[in-house]
Amino acid sequence: MGKERRNKGFSLAEVLMVVAMIVILSGVIFVAVSRYLRSMAKLQYDSYAKEIFVAAQNHLAMAESQGYLGRSGFGTVETAITGQSDTGDGVYYFVANVDGETVVTDESTVLSLMLPTASVDDTVRLNGSYIVRYHRDSGLVLDVFYWSESAGRYPHTYESADYAAFLAKRADKDALKTYESDKAVIGYYGGVTAASLTYGEALAAPTITVRNAEKLTVTVTDPNMSNANAALKLIITGLTSGSSRTIMLNPSAIDADNITMTDDGTSRVYTVVLDDVTTAGLHFYELFCSAGANDLIPGENVSIRAMALNNAERTNVAYSAEEKTNSLFGKDTDTGAGTAQIANIRHLENLGDAVSHVASGSFLGDTVAYSAAEQSTDLSWSSFFGGSASIVPVTGSATDAGYFLPVTPGGSLDYRGGGHRVTDVAVNASGSAGLFGSLSGGSVTNLILEDFRISGTDAGALAGATDGTTVTGVLARSTSGDSTVAVSGSGSVGGLIGSVTDGTVEKSAAALAVSSTTGAAGGLIGSVSGGTVRDSYSGGFTTDGVYSSANYNVTADSGSAGGLIGSADGATVQYCYSTSSASGGDAAGGLVGSAANGSISGSYAVGLVGGSGTKGAFAGTIDETSVNGSAYLDVASYLASDVTVYTGAAVGSGSAAGLTAMDRNIGTFNTWAPQTGAATPYDAPLRLKYGGKFDYQTISQLHSGADTYAWLTTHCGDWPAAETLVKNAK
Numbered sequence: 001m002g003k004e005r006r007n008k009g010f011s012l013a014e015v016l017m018v019v020a021m022i023v024i025l026s027g028v029i030f031v032a033v034s035r036y037l038r039s040m041a042k043l044q045y046d047s048y049a050k051e052i053f054v055a056a057q058n059h060l061a062m063a064e065s066q067g068y069l070g071r072s073g074f075g076t077v078e079t080a081i082t083g084q085s086d087t088g089d090g091v092y093y094f095v096a097n098v099d100g101e102t103v104v105t106d107e108s109t110v111l112s113l114m115l116p117t118a119s120v121d122d123t124v125r126l127n128g129s130y131i132v133r134y135h136r137d138s139g140l141v142l143d144v145f146y147w148s149e150s151a152g153r154y155p156h157t158y159e160s161a162d163y164a165a166f167l168a169k170r171a172d173k174d175a176l177k178t179y180e181s182d183k184a185v186i187g188y189y190g191g192v193t194a195a196s197l198t199y200g201e202a203l204a205a206p207t208i209t210v211r212n213a214e215k216l217t218v219t220v221t222d223p224n225m226s227n228a229n230a231a232l233k234l235i236i237t238g239l240t241s242g243s244s245r246t247i248m249l250n251p252s253a254i255d256a257d258n259i260t261m262t263d264d265g266t267s268r269v270y271t272v273v274l275d276d277v278t279t280a281g282l283h284f285y286e287l288f289c290s291a292g293a294n295d296l297i298p299g300e301n302v303s304i305r306a307m308a309l310n311n312a313e314r315t316n317v318a319y320s321a322e323e324k325t326n327s328l329f330g331k332d333t334d335t336g337a338g339t340a341q342i343a344n345i346r347h348l349e350n351l352g353d354a355v356s357h358v359a360s361g362s363f364l365g366d367t368v369a370y371s372a373a374e375q376s377t378d379l380s381w382s383s384f385f386g387g388s389a390s391i392v393p394v395t396g397s398a399t400d401a402g403y404f405l406p407v408t409p410g411g412s413l414d415y416r417g418g419g420h421r422v423t424d425v426a427v428n429a430s431g432s433a434g435l436f437g438s439l440s441g442g443s444v445t446n447l448i449l450e451d452f453r454i455s456g457t458d459a460g461a462l463a464g465a466t467d468g469t470t471v472t473g474v475l476a477r478s479t480s481g482d483s484t485v486a487v488s489g490s491g492s493v494g495g496l497i498g499s500v501t502d503g504t505v506e507k508s509a510a511a512l513a514v515s516s517t518t519g520a521a522g523g524l525i526g527s528v529s530g531g532t533v534r535d536s537y538s539g540g541f542t543t544d545g546v547y548s549s550a551n552y553n554v555t556a557d558s559g560s561a562g563g564l565i566g567s568a569d570g571a572t573v574q575y576c577y578s579t580s581s582a583s584g585g586d587a588a589g590g591l592v593g594s595a596a597n598g599s600i601s602g603s604y605a606v607g608l609v610g611g612s613g614t615k616g617a618f619a620g621t622i623d624e625t626s627v628n629g630s631a632y633l634d635v636a637s638y639l640a641s642d643v644t645v646y647t648g649a650a651v652g653s654g655s656a657a658g659l660t661a662m663d664r665n666i667g668t669f670n671t672w673a674p675q676t677g678a679a680t681p682y683d684a685p686l687r688l689k690y691g692g693k694f695d696y697q698t699i700s701q702l703h704s705g706a707d708t709y710a711w712l713t714t715h716c717g718d719w720p721a722a723e724t725l726v727k728n729a730k
Contacts, residue, residue, distance in 0.1 A: 038185060042176070052146065053143075053194060054310070054312065056141045058311075058315055060140075063110070063139075073108045076092060076093055076094070078093060078133075092135075092136055093131055096111060096131070114141075118246035119309070128148060128149075129158060130146040142191075147187065148185075154184050155182075156184030166186065176188055199313065201227050203316055204223040204318060205223075205308065205319060206221060206222050206232060207220070208221075213346070214345070215274075216274040216346075219271050223266075225268050231311065232308055234247040238296040243295060245288050251268055258274070277349045277355055279392060284327045285394055297327075302327050303323070328350040328356050330342060330343040330344070338372055340372070340374070344384075345379055345381060351415075352437075358410070370413075372416065373414070373415050374418060375416065375422075379420070379422045381404055381426065382424045387402055388402050389402070391404060403426050404426060406427055406433050412442040414442050415436075416445055417444070417446040419447075423451055427454045429457075430457065432465045433454050433498075434461055435461065437464050437465075440469070442469055443469060443470040444470075445474075447473070449477070453486055454486065459487050461486070465497070468502045471497065471504070471505045475509050477509075481683070482513075491519040492526030493566075494510070494566070495511070495525075498525075499525075500533075502530045504532045505531065505534075506532070507536065507699070508524070509537050510538050516557065516566070518559060520559045520594075522561070523538025524536055524537070524578070525566070527566055528565055529570060531572075534574040534575055538578045538579070539719075540719065541553050544685045547581040555583045556585060559585065559586050560613070562591060563580040565593070567592075570596070572599050573599070574600075575603060575706065576603045577605065578605045578606070579718065580717075581609070584613045585611055587652065589605070590605030593621075594620055594621040596622075596625060598625050600656075601626075602628070602629045604631040604632060604662065606662075613652075614652035616650055620652045622656055625656075631660045631672050672696060673695055679714060681719070686719070
């Protein structure tokens with residue numbers, strides 16, 4: 001029987017007893033856990049209150065020493081609560097970050113001096129609610145209460161009566177751990193505990209140096225490394241956005257890619273990168289503008305300060321001098337005027353929205369608008385990290401090492417070169433290629449481009465393509481006279497611009513070798529549609545004053561090639577010339593490869609023309625285009641052996657009544673080639689033979705008054721040596 005009884009399990013009474021015990025134990029455990037969690041919350045809020053207390057005390061002492069406590073904005077005088085008089089007691093308090101009360105960011109109050117940006121972590125300074133009670137005349141903080149207003153596990157909604165209640169219960173930890181009817185947790189620091197705070201070693205002010213060059217960097221020197229409780233912060237504040245970002249400089253946690261540190265045993269030196277266009281993740285946008293709320297704005301001016309502080313002891317707070325600079329461009333940028341200062345390749349690259357997100361999707365930002373850029377000095381690609389850098393955009397692919405990324409602004413831009421140079425830029429792009437990739441509207445003025453190597457689809461030293469842009473006073477040239485191809489592509493390729501749609505190109509010149517595999521090629525412009533080209537020229541390359549039929553200056557393998565313009569459709573060409581030789585697979589002309597539906601006036605061409613396509617000394621093909629007051633050479637070169645090199649017919653296909661062969665007789669030759677213009681040829685024999693004089697008309701002679709820029713009174717590049725005897729060699 002006994003054995004049979006043991007197999008029947010628990011009785012109902014036993015089960016009920018076990019369940020009852022479990023319920024009792026669960027209740028006990030729940031109460032214990034609840035008390036533990038509440039105690040942990042109280043400890044956390046107490047630590048927040050202490051952090052605020054120490055920071056407020058240190059900053060209040062500094063403000064008092066600098067005379068800031070003579071200002072208004074002291075908060076609420078305590079006499080309203082306790083009956084104490086303002087003159088007799090001088091105790092004030094702030095209730096911060098509660099609806100209807102003071103906000104810590106209100107700069108009209110003393111609270112903003114106690115807890116400025118970066119004084120404590122912003123999750124504490126901005127997101128929590130707290131009371132700071134202090135004595136005005138002595139500059140001493142007395143008490144700090146801290147709680148969660150709406151979020152958090154044990155929140156509290158503040159009422160005006162709470163201030164007196166908080167003071168009455170401040171010595172009772174349990175009362176503040178379970179406060180009143182809502183059972184809130186109230187953190188506290190002050191009283192006897194605060195009085196026991198030690199006074200720390202006085203802090204020395206850090207120093208900062210801002211370098212706005214290949215990178216935007218801040219060097220911070222910390223002289224307080226011997227003080228174990230000292231902390232160092234770098235504060236960057238946007239002068240347009242008003243937003244601030246704080247960077248903690250901690251020698252034991254240098255894990256950010258943009259911070260490095262050295263230690264000489266006396267002081268620590270931190271170098272902080274704020275903008276770098278050559279490294280992914282280190283653009284100003286990526287570091288400070290892509291995290292959401294309180295973002296800074298790419299392109300705004302910024303204020304930079306370093307702060308030494310001690311949130312563990314009572315001491316002073318020491319600030320460095322304030323430095324101001326621009327986040328993307330030169331230091332003196334005036335955002336009100338909307339002009340970006342360009343004093344470095346980084347500044348230039350930052351004009352491109354893909355590189356800097358200066359106004360993501362629109363070049364004109366909502367609050368920082370840049371419609372113009374002003375170059376203030378010569379720029380050299382080879383001096384930018386030795387010319388070996390890769391440009392890494394925020395969006396898109398990085399360039400190969402050693403290659404510049406063409407700048408494409410997000411909107412209309414007026415670029416003012418100021419007569420300065422940009423030198424030795426190398427571009428290897430799959431799209432529009434040049435100093436600028438493509439430009440829409442706006443303008444480029446007074447700029448010199450030297451020794452460029454450009455490769456792309458539409459390509460030019462200045463820009464791959466422009467649409468509605470005005471280009472005035474831009475020169476692109478080789479300084480060494482290198483006749484090898486400097487600008488190449490598979491689309492429209494020009495010495496200055498690949499493709500021009502509408503807009504104007506004026507008072508400009510190019511002396512570069514140009515080549516296109518499938519599109520139009522021109523010594524100045526590859527193709528022009530609906531635009532105006534005036535007072536401009538292209539300079540060629542010769543040897544002893546003679547062109548090489550094996551090495552044309554401008555070539556279009558299967559398109560139209562022109563000494564000045566490869567293809568012109570609906571374009572107006574006025575007072576222009578070319579001394580470049582041209583060869584085209586479709587058409588070739590000394591001035592224009594093919595022209596339709598436009599006009600050409602007051603212009604001339606003296607280059608050799610070749611290739612398998614339709615050829616003409618002046619134009620390869622002309623269709624519905626008027627030509628007036630223009631000229632060409634029958635004989636492009638006349639050698640000492642009396643061997644002549646003919647240019648061919650004036651026009652290969654079509655007709656142009658307003659053309660004159662300038663070498664048919666002495667009269668016409670002297671009209672077009674007075675030998676009075678200055679020259680800077682590449683070809684040494686030309687310098688010897690002509691004594692620095694151009695054998696034809698410069699732009700200023702061709703069009704009276706067109707002498708704004710030096711290259712309009714002086715020809716840049718080579719030209720064909722004139723016939724020994726002026727004659728009709730045909």
